[in-house]
Amino acid sequence: TSNETEPTAAQTKGADAAASGNAAPGQKVVIGFSAPAADHGWLAAITTNAKAQAGAYSDVEFKTVEAGADAAAQRAAISTLISQKPNVIVMLPHDGKELNAAGLEAMKAGIPVVNLDRAFPDALAYRLQIKGDNYGMGVAAAHYIVDQLKAKGVSNPVIGEIAGIDSLELTQERSKGFADTLAQSGLKVSNRRAAEFTADSGQQAATSLFQALPKIDAVWNHDDDQGIGVLAAVNQANRKEFFMVGGAGSKKAMEDIQADNTVLKATVTYSPSMASSAISLARLIAQGKGMSDLVELQVPKEIILASETITKENASNYLKLGF
Amino acid sequence: MSDVTDTSTPERPAQLPAQSPPVDPAETAAAEQRAAGRLSWWRGESGEGARRNLWLIGVLVALIVIGIVTRPDLYGNSSWVWSNILVILKLASVVGVVSVGMTFVIIGGGIDLSVGAIVALAGVWATTVATQSYGAGGMIFCALTVGLGVGLVNGLLISYGRLVPFIATLAMLVAARGLAAELSDKQTQVSNNATINDIASTNLLGIPLLVYILAAVVIAGWVLLNRTTFGRRTVAVGGNPEAARLAGIDVKRHTLMLYALSGLCCGIAAIMLTAQATSAQAAMANLYELDAIAAVIIGGTLLSGGRGTIIGSLLGVIIFSTITNLFAINGLTTEAQNMVKGGIIVAAVLVQQVQFRSLTQFLGRNRLTTN
Amino acid sequence: MSDVTDTSTPERPAQLPAQSPPVDPAETAAAEQRAAGRLSWWRGESGEGARRNLWLIGVLVALIVIGIVTRPDLYGNSSWVWSNILVILKLASVVGVVSVGMTFVIIGGGIDLSVGAIVALAGVWATTVATQSYGAGGMIFCALTVGLGVGLVNGLLISYGRLVPFIATLAMLVAARGLAAELSDKQTQVSNNATINDIASTNLLGIPLLVYILAAVVIAGWVLLNRTTFGRRTVAVGGNPEAARLAGIDVKRHTLMLYALSGLCCGIAAIMLTAQATSAQAAMANLYELDAIAAVIIGGTLLSGGRGTIIGSLLGVIIFSTITNLFAINGLTTEAQNMVKGGIIVAAVLVQQVQFRSLTQFLGRNRLTTN
Amino acid sequence: MTEREEGVVTEPEASPTGGGAQGGSVDAPLLEAPADTVAGEVVLRLTDVVKTFPGVRALDGVQLEVRAGEVHCLLGQNGAGKSTLIKVLSGVHQPDSGQVEWRGEPVTFANPQAAMRAGIATIYQELDLVEDLSVAENAFLGHEPRRFGFVRRGQMARRTRQILGRLGHAEIPPNRMVRLLPAAGKQVVSMARALSHEARLIIMDEPSAVLAHDEVGNLFRIIRELTAQGIAVIYISHRLEEIREIGDRVTVLKDGGTTAANLPARDTPTRDLVNRMTGRTIEYVFPERPTGAGPAEADLLVVEGLTRPGEFADVSLRVRPGEVVGIAGLVGSGRSELLETIYGARRAEAGTVRMAGRVLRAGSVGAAVRAGMGMAPEERKSQALLLGEPIYRNVTLATFTRYARAGFTDVGRERAEADRIAESLELRPRDVRRPVRTLSGGNQQKVVVGRWLLGDTKLLLLDEPTRGVDVGARAELYQVIRSLAEQGVGVLLVSSEVPEVLGLADRVLVMREGRVVREAPAGELDENTVLDLVMAGSLMEGAAA
């Protein structure tokens, strides 16, 4: 997200440490990797992290196949990858359901598949699934907002939501978690605008939102990248009466939260560090090893990362994971 | 016509037009004047463009009435109404600037699918660390140069390379977004330049600077199209390229300039959008090409070239952003918005045409009776 | 002109001795016939199209050579090469089917921006729980009906509603995607029908069923365009609608049918894509309209209508998927891919044109000397 | 007519000052004779000019010599190379070999600008106007009066008004969109454009093809003014009598070469001219009408009370099988619209069209074609031809379904039929696989007419069928039309050439301002009567209004 794109050494180290017992070089492993074209900071961080993590192992050969523009292109790319017979495939699908068939194809060809982030509906289509928690993000954001509003004693609060690309299922899950949790406290979203995960679309969605809601108490913005635009819109509209919660956990957002000089008071994580973990675990799977901190001899089948809430208080701990 | 024609007969110097007005020129002119009235030299009315724009304004008014009906609470507040108008105009400003360039390209018989990509590339280039170190002037210069440069490449490919505009600019779309992603390393680049960022937040006399920029570009575009040889030749190049060529217009060079102009408008838009978002990234200005083309066509410009107005395009853009605003203040979802938007476009154009047809019929009937 | 001739005039003997027919007319005609015959292999009806297709095949070969040079390890393995060809064809199959319909629409003087949206809507509709309960037949019927229906609406708006195709189909794009989102509640709908899902995984004689479907659609399209009155009308309607109308062709009905045909192709593509993805969602087939239009134009179809070939469009689609494949096997990033793709498109078309011009000149000169 | 002829010859009055007076408030002199022009001096000389297109040698050693102050006429059959020659002169094409000498200097014009700068202005055969620019903008396109890139609109309008005044059309407002002008008005604007240049040579490629009688008179008046100032004019026309009237010398082209140069325009016997053009002798007479009263069969076409507001009103007419009915009238009198409405291409506001007793659905070309009608429209390029398609596909455009089986076309038969038509109309080149675009104007016209000679057309509507067609082919066309009639086909013919209507038709309708003012057997009318009907009536009505 920021101009200085330093390699994610911090994350690599951190993940490394967790798997320290398995760090010693073992059998040579070819990891095939495929993720959608990165037109967004988060996706870019996924690819960068995966690459960096693979580079940290001397026994890993990393083969990336970019997924192209859509699910169809990614399916074709996975086919090419399978025909090159890597030991394991790590993929972040355009859409889990649309690429389910590709996962199955690889598994049938005897190549274990590590699914990143977007679940396959079919359990036979993957060996390991590492997911962020989209629904949980909405839940976390709503909890924070409800707590703050309670603390401030606001009744009948006006809550705005700026979502990401509306046609994506993950956006729907996030919004659902948010709405469900607010409903438990008897609250609801007053207005919801969808943006496109880009700063300029965030700015426009936010401007529309502010125009529709002359007074706002709280806003959840799904994505910190588009949050840059949202904050710009806040300045341009000169609206400071509310507080905002972000999403994903970019470095800039964390810095802003720490500095505490904008309306952004918190962000709920959806960390691209999962890509680093995925590479480590894919290596273990290929080498037939387990996670050293677990008793099991094999890597588990599913890992869901918790969405954490970053506030001014704990921001310094998370800064190294920011993308 | 004549009959027979063997011309050796000497007394037949000029057997022509029987009715050739023999002499007095003044009388001829007068007679012709009369004849003209009768002959109906003109089958239509001028001012079609103006009538069309009136119609667009009617659509706009209808949208506002819908807003008033659905949100009387907001529309009851006059300061809110004023700020809403400004929000709509600000929302329209970036696409508006792009549409001015697009109007020229389309009137000139082309199309530019790369405008969104040019905006992104120019914005990204202007916000690289290196460029930002030159300050606001450097950034603006960079954006304009990049826009102009890419436009020139488009123009060269199309005019001298003889590529179909659709293909050339589609390729440029793909390539420019790719280059922008490369340049920005796929990151969102934050603009740290206060002067640039202020462009989006400065107001003069209560009106945002962005709206002034839009107005300036529209006025400049209008003057260029309607009052200069460049604009008139654009109509000729788009309407009848062969005639333009025969009239001694360098059609290739002119086409080149049209795309360069569109690129330049994209450069201006890039600065405006970067200032608004205080950042730039490769995916910004997504699908602006569709927004701009749709606005231009709604505005009455022929996709086949040779006819169009700047004001119509502006109204088209404003109608679109008014629809967006209408949905936002009513809290409707984006897909409902999209569906209704599609419907409104169709309805607007359909009704506009019915309107025209019946108007034409009315005029026709009128003529017969007075005849 | 009449000229002429009052034959009764005695001094003008109607028949006069041919003064000096410098050349025997019959001979001239014969010479012309000969010249034409010699040139007809490339001037004639299909010659130019065939030559153009040859050139596209050249581009394809060049791409494969690049693949061989950059990945000799893979290309050394013949079973890999075969499977790679099938991967490319499978990738091309969906857009290929869409492009066949698009070719008809564009030759007929229109454009269809809604193809991607129709594929998505048809796919989503076919995978709703209710539709899936009717089994594979019901799903296929549903997809085809939805495709055809939306195409008919497009056609009605354009032919009888007189909307500009660009606007009508753009509005349809927006509306159909909105409706698909509504229908699917923005969820990805999984297809649980094994028969449907098998369409993507079945091979016959080692060749995927999808490739057979593509081949069938292409062949049907070719026959329809080149051997039937429907195809002939399409060319006439696109080349000069007024002339077609005055020749007694029902231009409106034909236009309607062209969009319906395009919609039908989208319905077929929707089944293919749903089978491949074993699911459907509102955002699927994103920007297929651009892919299809680009392929059609690369394939030599005039965007202004009246001329084009199905085979060219097919080659265009295959070239695009070969490029994608080339980048995938070389592990290049998508943005590099996009930049180079833009470059390749431009280069391909540019060289193609230079080729043509010099060929024409060469033949012209040749003729001059042999004459 | 004879009295009027005397009056027409008024060139001495057409001095520069005379021109000024014409325009009314003209202050600046317009088109002054170039100071250094010597009348009679050779301004243009072409030697052995060759121009080839792929597969065609359009110019094959042309010689031409044009003197200042003369009207030099070019004659030649369709496809002889006249238009190509003038495109070489005006910088549109560059010659492959040979020499063009302009005012003593060998030149090649790289583009139209260069030719214009040198003082050569051209009125092209096809209208070359920009529909959405105003009259003034069209007249000055490419050389607008301007300051800092801004058009000086006032000055441009004033100068345009002067030129229009000179052309006798002061009533055309300079700011009117050209799109809103009728065809004749557009032709005036084309001429105005040529006059807006300071030209020493003005080339006119079949300017009279789309002009009405009075307009031709005007045109000739202008030409005389121009030549009186020492300006040279190259004039192309297929109408020999025009050449007799306005021409000074004639150069004849055949198959891209000069077969005769500098013949005296007035005294060269017609047969010589024709012979040099065609290489043979043509007997151009109108085919004889079958003697005896017309066929007694029932009416084929019955039109009653047909009305389209603003175009024509209350037109009733009938055509019997085997009858040729001609419609005469001025440009703009609504004949084309009438034909198109009968054909269903326009929807009538009132009235009926009946074919063989059955009322046709209004506004449906399909119904008309199914009932056996065929129409050759007026504007071939925009209304009739698929320019990029081969000739045979254009010929069979209306009939290909007839050769099709179960929806599949039969190209072989189509081509054979088209070959037959090409043969009978002397199409050149004869190869029917060539794209129509590469044909000369007159040959394109033959393709349009030829289309309806196929199949079982019962009623043929012909709108200006011989526009731009050379003498030889014209005779062929007349023969074809007559023989069709003999086979029982009804023909409804619109032509601006009164002799053609009178010579070809059995019965003639005269139209004025959308109404039929006279109907009579052709034998009862003569040219003057028709012209008087067409003109005098309109003047009367002009006075009444």
Ligand SMILES: Nc1ncnc2c1ncn2[C@@H]1O[C@H](COP(=O)(O)OP(=O)(O)OP(=O)(O)O)[C@@H](O)[C@H]1O
């Ligand atoms: N662009 C072109 N490409 C190929 N052939 C051409 C082209 N232009 C003209 N020709 C050919 O050149 C020859 C001369 O054509 P041109 O138009 O000069 O004839 P023309 O004498 O003006 O005939 P018309 O009296 O019918 O106007 C014709 O055979 C024509 O087919």
Ligand SMILES: Nc1ncnc2c1ncn2[C@@H]1O[C@H](COP(=O)(O)OP(=O)(O)OP(=O)(O)O)[C@@H](O)[C@H]1O
């Ligand atoms: N709605 C219209 N707007 C502009 N021009 C028109 C319109 N309708 C007809 N015209 C033009 O007016 C011209 C003359 O009208 P019309 O066709 O009635 O004359 P006509 O009697 O057929 O004469 P001719 O065939 O000799 O041109 C036509 O050539 C056409 O270009």
Ligand SMILES: [Mg+2]
């Ligand atoms: Mg000609």
Ligand SMILES: [Mg+2]
């Ligand atoms: Mg007419």
